[in-house]
Amino acid sequence: MKDSAPGTVYLSDYAPFGWLIESVHLEFDLDPDATRVKSRIVFSPNLNSPEQEFFLHGENLRLISARIDGTAISPRITREGLTCPVPEGEFLFEAEVEINPGANTALEGLYLSNGMFCTQCEAEGFRKITYYPDRPEVMAVFTVEINGSASVLLSNGNPGPRGPGHALWHDPWPKPSYLFALVAGDLVAHSDRFTTASGRRVDLNLWVRPGGDEDKCAFAMEALKRAMQWDEQVYGREYDLDVFNIVAVDDFNMGAMENKGLNVFNSAAVLASPETSTDANFERIEAIIAHEYFHNWTGNRITCRDWFQLCLKEGLTVFRDAQFTADMRSAPVKRIRDVIDLRARQFPEDNGPLAHPVRPDHFQEINNFYTATVYEKGAEVIGMLKRLVGDKAYAEALELYFARFDGQAITIEDWLSVFEDVTGRELCQFLRWYTQAGTPRVAVKEEYDSGTYTLTFTQSTPPSAASPVQRPQIIPIAVGLLGANGDEVVPTQMLELTKDSQSFTFEGLSGRPVPSILRDFSAPVILEHEISDAERAFLLAHDTDPFNRWEAGQALARETLCYMATSDARPNPDYLEGLRAVLRDDSLDPAYRALMLGLPGESEIALALSAHGIIPAPEAIHAARERLLDALSETLADDLPALLDANAVRERYSPDAAQSGRRALFTAALALWSRRDGGARAASEYAAADNMTLQLGALGALLAIGRGEAETAAFYEQWRHERLVIDKWFAIQISHAAPDAAVAKTRALVQHPDFNWKNPNRFRAVLGALAGNHGGFHSRDGRGYALFADWLLTLDPVNPQTAARMCTAFQSWRHYDGGRQMLIGAQLDRIATAGGRSKDMGEMIARIRA
Ligand code: PHE
Ligand code: ZN
Numbered sequence: 001m002k003d004s005a006p007g008t009v010y011l012s013d014y015a016p017f018g019w020l021i022e023s024v025h026l027e028f029d030l031d032p033d034a035t036r037v038k039s040r041i042v043f044s045p046n047l048n049s050p051e052q053e054f055f056l057h058g059e060n061l062r063l064i065s066a067r068i069d070g071t072a073i074s075p076r077i078t079r080e081g082l083t084c085p086v087p088e089g090e091f092l093f094e095a096e097v098e099i100n101p102g103a104n105t106a107l108e109g110l111y112l113s114n115g116m117f118c119t120q121c122e123a124e125g126f127r128k129i130t131y132y133p134d135r136p137e138v139m140a141v142f143t144v145e146i147n148g149s150a151s152v153l154l155s156n157g158n159p160g161p162r163g164p165g166h167a168l169w170h171d172p173w174p175k176p177s178y179l180f181a182l183v184a185g186d187l188v189a190h191s192d193r194f195t196t197a198s199g200r201r202v203d204l205n206l207w208v209r210p211g212g213d214e215d216k217c218a219f220a221m222e223a224l225k226r227a228m229q230w231d232e233q234v235y236g237r238e239y240d241l242d243v244f245n246i247v248a249v250d251d252f253n254m255g256a257m258e259n260k261g262l263n264v265f266n267s268a269a270v271l272a273s274p275e276t277s278t279d280a281n282f283e284r285i286e287a288i289i290a291h292e293y294f295h296n297w298t299g300n301r302i303t304c305r306d307w308f309q310l311c312l313k314e315g316l317t318v319f320r321d322a323q324f325t326a327d328m329r330s331a332p333v334k335r336i337r338d339v340i341d342l343r344a345r346q347f348p349e350d351n352g353p354l355a356h357p358v359r360p361d362h363f364q365e366i367n368n369f370y371t372a373t374v375y376e377k378g379a380e381v382i383g384m385l386k387r388l389v390g391d392k393a394y395a396e397a398l399e400l401y402f403a404r405f406d407g408q409a410i411t412i413e414d415w416l417s418v419f420e421d422v423t424g425r426e427l428c429q430f431l432r433w434y435t436q437a438g439t440p441r442v443a444v445k446e447e448y449d450s451g452t453y454t455l456t457f458t459q460s461t462p463p464s465a466a467s468p469v470q471r472p473q474i475i476p477i478a479v480g481l482l483g484a485n486g487d488e489v490v491p492t493q494m495l496e497l498t499k500d501s502q503s504f505t506f507e508g509l510s511g512r513p514v515p516s517i518l519r520d521f522s523a524p525v526i527l528e529h530e531i532s533d534a535e536r537a538f539l540l541a542h543d544t545d546p547f548n549r550w551e552a553g554q555a556l557a558r559e560t561l562c563y564m565a566t567s568d569a570r571p572n573p574d575y576l577e578g579l580r581a582v583l584r585d586d587s588l589d590p591a592y593r594a595l596m597l598g599l600p601g602e603s604e605i606a607l608a609l610s611a612h613g614i615i616p617a618p619e620a621i622h623a624a625r626e627r628l629l630d631a632l633s634e635t636l637a638d639d640l641p642a643l644l645d646a647n648a649v650r651e652r653y654s655p656d657a658a659q660s661g662r663r664a665l666f667t668a669a670l671a672l673w674s675r676r677d678g679g680a681r682a683a684s685e686y687a688a689a690d691n692m693t694l695q696l697g698a699l700g701a702l703l704a705i706g707r708g709e710a711e712t713a714a715f716y717e718q719w720r721h722e723r724l725v726i727d728k729w730f731a732i733q734i735s736h737a738a739p740d741a742a743v744a745k746t747r748a749l750v751q752h753p754d755f756n757w758k759n760p761n762r763f764r765a766v767l768g769a770l771a772g773n774h775g776g777f778h779s780r781d782g783r784g785y786a787l788f789a790d791w792l793l794t795l796d797p798v799n800p801q802t803a804a805r806m807c808t809a810f811q812s813w814r815h816y817d818g819g820r821q822m823l824i825g826a827q828l829d830r831i832a833t834a835g836g837r838s839k840d841m842g843e844m845i846a847r848i849r850a
Contacts, residue, residue, distance in 0.1 A: 024142045117184040118184075136304045140174055144168070155167075173300070209248075220270045349373055353849075400418040442525045482514045648662075670697060733769075739774075739779060742776020764806070813848070
C-alpha cells in the first residue's frame with residue numbers, strides 16, 4: 001500500500017542505474033569555506049539499455065564547470081542534482097564544484113570539526129561533495145588526490161606518493177560512494193601493525209588531535225587487533241589493504257563509520273583511559289571497533305543493492321560483533337545486556353507509531369531508518385536463522401555467501417538464498433521476519449497427564465500501519481524441562497513454531513516438570529506465560545539456562561513493580577528472598593549477579609502496564625521503584641557489606657570482563673547500601689576512586705539519594721578539560737535527578753557555558769538524559785515535553801539528523817493518560833507546524849502523530 005506523501009521512496013519502485021563506473025578520480029583543494037572538488041568519472045552503459053539522459057545526485061554544490069569527453073556542457077541543475085544528455089557507449093564525465101565545509105553544521109558530506117576536515121557519506125552524503133550516482137549499488141574504484149595545508153591527508157585504500165601539502169590515495173576495491181572518506185588535519189598517530197593469516201603486513205594507525213588524546217588510544221588498538229584475528233579465525237575473513245586507518249572526531253552524529261580502510265569514529269566511541277572512561281565505555285569501544293572492522297566484509301566487500309536492504313550489512317555486522325563480545329567476555333552476560341537493550345529501545349519502536357519492518361519498504365529520509373529495528377532486531381533475525389539451521393550449516397552458508405557475492409551489491413533474498421542452497425530448506429516464511437513489523441506475542445499453555453507433558457503455543461502480532469495484515473512467523477523456541485529437584489529432565493530443544501497455534505508433546509516424564517521457555521531469548525518475541533510466583537522463584541533458583549534464570553528474576557521484579565505502581569502492594573517476598581539467594585551464590589560470576597540486581601527501568605514498567613490495559617502513572621512508577629529499591633536494601637542489609645568487601649578491586653585497573661564484573665557488582669551494592677548509611681560509604685569511595693567506573697558509580701549512588709552536591713562540583717573542577725568526561729557530568733546530574741527536579745536541572749545546565757549544543761555528544765548528554773529520566777520527562781505539567789521540543793526545534797536547522805533521531809523520545813506517547821497525550825500532542829503540533837523544519841524531522845513527527 002502506498003501513501004501519498006510526496007518525497008516517499010518505495011522499494012517496489014527499484015530500478016537499476018543505467019551505467020557502470022569504470023573509474024573515479026577525485027582531486028580536492030581543501031579550504032575551510034571554499035573547497036574545490038574536481039571529478040573525472042568514466043561511465044559505460046549498463047546491460048539495461050540506458051536512456052540518453054542521465055541524472056547525477058548533487059546537493060549544495062556550486063558547479064564551476066562540467067565536460068563530457070572534453071566538451072563543455074551546461075547541464076540542468078536542480079536542488080537534487082544534475083541532468084544532461086550523454087553519448088552512447090563509454091564516456092568521460094568531468095566536473096569541478098565548490099563546497100563550503102565550514103558552513104556544514106549537519107555533519108554530513110565534508111565538514112570541519114575542531115579545524116579538522118572530515119567526511120560522513122553514509123547514507124546520502126557523498127552528493128554534498130560532488131555530482132555522482134550516489135546509490136550503494138554503483139560500485140567503483142576510486143583514486144583521490146588531496147591538496148591541503150594540514151600535516152595529515154587521508155583517504156580510502158592504499159597510500160601513494162605524497163609530499164608537503166599533497167597526498168594520493170588509491171583504493172583497489174570497488175566501493176559505493178557512501179564508503180568514501182577524506183580526513184585532513186594536524187593529527188598524530190598511535191601506530192601498530194598486524195600480520196594477516198596469509199602473511200600480509202598491515203599498518204594500523206589511530207589518528208587523534210595532539211594534546212591529551214594520545215594516551216587514550218591503546219585500548220582501541222588492542223581491540224582492533226583482536227577483532228582482526230577473530231574474523232580470521234571465526235569467519236575466515238582477512239583484511240585486504242596495506243593500511244587500516246581510524247580517526248577520532250569530536251563532532252559526529254553516530255558512533256562510528258566503516259569507510260573502506262579509513263574508519264571515522266566519534267571520539268566517545270574510541271578514546272579510553274581508566275581515569276576518564278567507565279568499564280561500560282571500554283566494552284562499548286571494543287564492540288564498535290569490532291563492528292566497524294567487521295563491516296569490511298559484511299558491508300564493504302558485499303554491500304547493499306539499495307538502502308531498503310540496510311539490515312543486510314547492519315543486522316549481520318551487529319550479530320558478528322555480538323559474537324565477538326561473547327567470545328572476548330561472557331556469553332550470558334552479553335546476551336542479557338543485549339536483551340535489556342532490545343526491550344528498552346526496539347520493543348517500544350516495534351510497538352508504537354514508528355514500527356517498521358527490519359527491511360522497510362518505504363521511507364522519506366533514509367537517515368531515519370538507522371534504527372534499533374534495523375540494527376538490533378536485524379541481528380536477532382540472524383540469530384534465529386542460525387538457531388534454525390544449526391551452527392554447521394550457518395558456517396557453510398556464510399562461506400558460500402562470501403564466495404558468491406564478493407564485490408556485489410545485493411538484497412535480503414540473496415542473503416537467504418545461500419541458506420536455502422546449503423540446507424535445502426525453503427525460507428519464504430522466514431522472510432516475513434524481514435517484511436513484517438511488530439513484536440510477536442507467544443502465549444503458552446501447559447498440560448500434564450500421567451507422564452505426558454504438552455506445551456501449546458499460540459502466536460499473534462498486533463497489526464499496525466506498517467503491517468496491517470500479520471501472518472504467522474517461524475519462531476524458534478528453545479525449551480528445557482526441569483524436575484522438582486531442579487535437575488534438567490529434558491535438555492534444551494529447539495521447537496519450531498510455524499503456525500498460529502501448535503502443540504509439542506514430551507513423553508515419559510516421572511512428574512510434572514517446570515518448563516524453561518525461550519531459553520537464551522531464542523526469538524525476539526513477547527512471551528506470555530502465566531506461571532505462579534513460586535514457579536518463577538524456582539526458575540530463579542534452579543534454571544540451568546543463565547538467560548532464563550535472570551529472566552525469572554526480571555519477570556518477578558516487573559510484576560511486583562506493576563502491582564506496586566497501581567496499589568499499595570508490598571514487594572513480592574519470593575523475589576526478595578530469591579534474589580538474596582542468588583547474590584549469596586559465590587559460584588556465580590559477579591557480572592551476572594550485578595545484572596540480577598538490576599531492576600527493569602521505569603519506561604519498561606510503563607509499557608508493561610499499558611500492555612495490561614492500565615494507563616501508567618509515571619510518578620507512581622517512580623515511587624514504586626524507589627520503594628522496591630528500599631526493600632531490596634533492607635532485605636540485603638546483612639549481605640551488602642560482605643558483597644562490597646568481596647568485590648572491591650585492589651589489583652591494578654584493567655577493563656577486562658572479570659574485573660569489570662566485580663566493579664559492576666560493587667557499584668550496584670554501593671547504591672543499595674547508600675540507602676542504609678545515607679551515602680557515607682559512597683562519599684568515601686568517591687574520594688578514594690582512582691578510576692572513572694568507581695568515581696561515577698559513587699557519584700551516581702549519592703545523587704540517587706539526593707546527595708553529592710559537593711562531589712558534583714569537585715567533579716567538574718577535576719575534569720573540566722576532558723570533554724568526554726564533562727558529557728558524563730552533564731548526563732548524570734539529569735538522569736539521577738528526582739522526577740520533580742529533572743526539568744529544573746536541565747534548564748540550569750543548558751545555561752552552563754560548556755553546554756555546546758551543536759556538538760551531538762553534548763546535546764545527547766543533556767537532552768538524552770532528560771528523555772531518559774522517565775518521571776522527569778513526563779512531569780505532569782508538561783514542562784519536560786516543552787523544554788525537549790524547544791531544543792529539537794533549536795537543533796533541527798543546524799543538525800537535522802540528530803534532531804530527528806531524538807524525536808523518538810515521544811514515540812510511546814499514546815500509552816499515557818489523556819492529559820499527557822494532550823500536552824505531548826501540542827508539542828508535536830508545534831514542531832509539525834514550525835516553519836523551515838527539515839525533511840528528517842518532518843517525517844519523524846508525521847509518523848509519530850499518525
Ligand atoms: N554505518 C555505521 C555503522 O553501523 C553507522 C552510521 C550510519 C554512521 C550513518 C554514520 C552515518 O557502523
Ligand atoms: Zn554498522
